[in-house]
Amino acid sequence: MIADMPNLPAPGDSPDVADGDRLQALERITDAALASLSAEQLLRELLLRITEILSSDTAAILLLDEESKLLHARAAKGIEEEVEQGVKIPVGRGFAGRIAAQRRAVFIEDVDHADILNPILREKGIRSLLGVPLLVEDRVLGVLHIGSLVPRRFTGEEAALLQLAADRAAIAIEHATLYEQRQLAEQLQRRLLPTDLGFATGMQLASRYLPASHESLGGDWYDAFVGGNGKVVIAIGDVVGHGIPAAAVMAQLRTALRAYAVEGHAPGEVLELVNRLMTGIGPRAMTTLAFALIDTERTSLELVVAGHPPPLMISPAGEPSFLEVAAGMPLGVSELARYEAQTFAFEPGAMVLLYTDGLVENRTEPIDAGLERLRALAAGGGGVEALCSKLVARLVPSERHDDVAMLAARIEPVPERLSGSWPAERGVLAGVRQLLRRWLETRGATADEIYDIVVACQEACANAVEHAYRPGQHSFELDATYDGGRVRVTVRDQGRWRPQRGTHRGRGVMMMRGLMDSVDIEHTDEGTTVVLERMLGAEAA
Amino acid sequence: MSLLARVVEEQREDISIAAIEGEVDASNVQELGERLRTLLTNRSTALIVDLTETTYLDSAGINMLFELAGELTDRQQRLQLVVPAATPVLRMLTIAGLIGAITTHETQDAALAALS
Numbered sequence: 151m152i153a154d155m156p157n158l159p160a161p162g163d164s165p166d167v168a169d170g171d172r173l174q175a176l177e178r179i180t181d182a183a184l185a186s187l188s189a190e191q192l193l194r195e196l197l198l199r200i201t202e203i204l205s206s207d208t209a210a211i212l213l214l215d216e217e218s219k220l221l222h223a224r225a226a227k228g229i230e231e232e233v234e235q236g237v238k239i240p241v242g243r244g245f246a247g248r249i250a251a252q253r254r255a256v257f258i259e260d261v262d263h264a265d266i267l268n269p270i271l272r273e274k275g276i277r278s279l280l281g282v283p284l285l286v287e288d289r290v291l292g293v294l295h296i297g298s299l300v301p302r303r304f305t306g307e308e309a310a311l312l313q314l315a316a317d318r319a320a321i322a323i324e325h326a327t328l329y330e331q332r333q334l335a336e337q338l339q340r341r342l343l344p345t346d347l348g349f350a351t352g353m354q355l356a357s358r359y360l361p362a363s364h365e366s367l368g369g370d371w372y373d374a375f376v377g378g379n380g381k382v383v384i385a386i387g388d389v390v391g392h393g394i395p396a397a398a399v400m401a402q403l404r405t406a407l408r409a410y411a412v413e414g415h416a417p418g419e420v421l422e423l424v425n426r427l428m429t430g431i432g433p434r435a436m437t438t439l440a441f442a443l444i445d446t447e448r449t450s451l452e453l454v455v456a457g458h459p460p461p462l463m464i465s466p467a468g469e470p471s472f473l474e475v476a477a478g479m480p481l482g483v484s485e486l487a488r489y490e491a492q493t494f495a496f497e498p499g500a501m502v503l504l505y506t507d508g509l510v511e512n513r514t515e516p517i518d519a520g521l522e523r524l525r526a527l528a529a530g531g532g533g534v535e536a537l538c539s540k541l542v543a544r545l546v547p548s549e550r551h552d553d554v555a556m557l558a559a560r561i562e563p564v565p566e567r568l569s570g571s572w573p574a575e576r577g578v579l580a581g582v583r584q585l586l587r588r589w590l591e592t593r594g595a596t597a598d599e600i601y602d603i604v605v606a607c608q609e610a611c612a613n614a615v616e617h618a619y620r621p622g623q624h625s626f627e628l629d630a631t632y633d634g635g636r637v638r639v640t641v642r643d644q645g646r647w648r649p650q651r652g653t654h655r656g657r658g659v660m661m662m663r664g665l666m667d668s669v670d671i672e673h674t675d676e677g678t679t680v681v682l683e684r685m686l687g688a689e690a691a
Numbered sequence: 692m693s694l695l696a697r698v699v700e701e702q703r704e705d706i707s708i709a710a711i712e713g714e715v716d717a718s719n720v721q722e723l724g725e726r727l728r729t730l731l732t733n734r735s736t737a738l739i740v741d742l743t744e745t746t747y748l749d750s751a752g753i754n755m756l757f758e759l760a761g762e763l764t765d766r767q768q769r770l771q772l773v774v775p776a777a778t779p780v781l782r783m784l785t786i787a788g789l790i791g792a793i794t795t796h797e798t799q800d801a802a803l804a805a806l807s
Contacts, residue, residue: 376694377694378694379713380694380714576716576717576718577718579717579718580716580718583716583747598779601779601782602779605749605783608716608749609749612717657750657753658749658750661749661750661753661783661786661787665786
């Protein structure tokens with residue numbers, strides 16, 4: 151009842167297919183025009199041609215999912231229900247499962263007396279079946295089978311033709327799958343990486359992401375955002391695996407990390423919470439991570455590392471050294487893993503570099519050599535963009551087996567004179583505050599003086615923001631100088647302060663006057679200029 | 692709002708308590724104000740706004756507190772502030788003339804005691 155193909159008549163013995171017909175059939179299956187079709191169209195077209203050439207009633211293609219070891223019905227003719235109902239057959243079981251497990255053609259003459267798993271085949275009244283594996287370089291991609299509604303002995307020649315169609319389909323599926331997966335993974339990954347690295351006032355950020363050259367992307371990922379308490383989070387990770395599964399884990403990691411960090415948890419706690427989450431997701435969620443919380447006001451960096459290469463710190467003088475931190479386990483390995491953050495000074499003008507192992511690892515030398523090469527190359531001055539460009543040019547081969555990602559951050563040195571322009575939006579106020587605090591601190595202002603002056607300046611900035619009422623892009627400028635103990639801050643905008651309504655009119659101006667020694671507000675046709683002055687080391691006026 | 696400040700809420704019978712942790716400025720004040728208003732029900736007799744952990748406050752936040760106080764008075768509910776002594780926030784409230792206009796206490800316990 152069940153016969154493997156060797157028992158069938160050899161190709162050529164068959165009287166069923168005439169020579170001319172055979173040639174034509176071969177041409178129809180190997181038709182170059184098929185190559186221009188999408189994977190879906192190609193499978194449909196191949197099934198159509200197969201059923202015509204071999205006069206079969208049904209045909210179906212099932213593809214193997216490597217992870218679950220299940221064959222999924224992907225295309226069908228005459229038994230479309232297979233695809234519609236999402237039939238899944240375990241490898242080794244039933245008709246299709248046996249073909250995949252044994253990697254050879256299987257013929258079933260009488261379905262009623264055979265081990266058939268898929269009830270649809272019987273329900274459709276199929277009596278005889280012939281199936282062949284879809285093979286690429288000895289790997290089983292799936293199964294192609296045809297069926298007959300009347301009892302039929304398929305010939306060896308027919309089996310050979312079917313195998314030819316299967317080979318053709320296998321190559322097309324392989325190409326299309328790889329291409330589609332890479333496209334998908336790339337699109338997904340692009341959406342997981344931050345697009346705006348200019349969000350942090352008083353900081354410069356730069357990043358590079360270079361996907362692996364061939365086949366699927368690796369699992370490299372990075373992020374930078376404002377966490378709880380206005381501190382800046384930078385993080386980089388390497389998810390085990392590649393392609394779409396890795397990107398899916400990445401998406402979860404990114405969400406979890408942002409959620410916990412924005413809640414204001416301490417860095418070690420953030421990693422422990424994310425780890426617990428990732429461990430629950432499953433063994434495929436393993437990932438390494440370096441996570442740093444940057445406090446631009448206190449110029450410090452809290453670092454916590456989970457099985458990731460050590461971040462590199464480059465001093466303001468351009469001397470690089472790795473940040474020595476006891477690395478915890480990669481995330482997603484053990485629920486019991488503990489993560490402890492260490493605090494490092496992050497001086498203005500210094501740079502910190504997070505990177506993935508693709509930057510320091512190659513297949514021909516130990517990782518220590520790669521780390522040392524990175525350290526040596528990172529020496530010297532320059533900004534974050536220059537650093538990233540140099541590392542890519544010198545360390546990243548154009549043909550690479552792994553992704554390479556890096557993220558560099560630098561706290562801008564506090565200038566003698568603070569000067570800048572910002573869009574007239576409420577969202578920038580917090581960043582301006584941080585910058586002012588740092589500047590006032592380096593001028594030797596006390597905590598109370600800093601608070602007072604910052605509030606007064608914010609009142610002026612907030613007014614500039616509130617009065618940017620003309621259509622179009624608006625901005626305001628802030629300029630702060632320090633001379634002989636006197637802080638002088640000028641806030642300039644192009645708006646005209648509207649007369650304020652309501653009972654709270656003028657409270658901002660009242661605050662400014664209460665907090666500063668002198669407040670000068672000048673309205674002109676070009677805009678409004680506020681000059682605030684205060685002597686440090688004296689009581690407020 | 693969550694980036695700059697968060698509100699920790701507590702309900703003690705007919706008194707609502709809201710502790711504002713973080714920074715209050717023009718960017719989040721409206722959202723914070725709405726949040727505080729949602730804490731009040733018709734049964735509420737008072738709202739205590741605790742500014743102990745408020746690390747930044749300027750006229751944007753102070754205006755909101757004034758408005759809130761006005762609304763509560765209209766509804767015969769009371770607003771009380773908790774502001775520890777000798778803090779920058781107290782200095783700001785003083786300069787803005789809010790001290791005296793709205794009852795302030797140094798601790799939540801003191802505010803609750805005054806309301807009971």
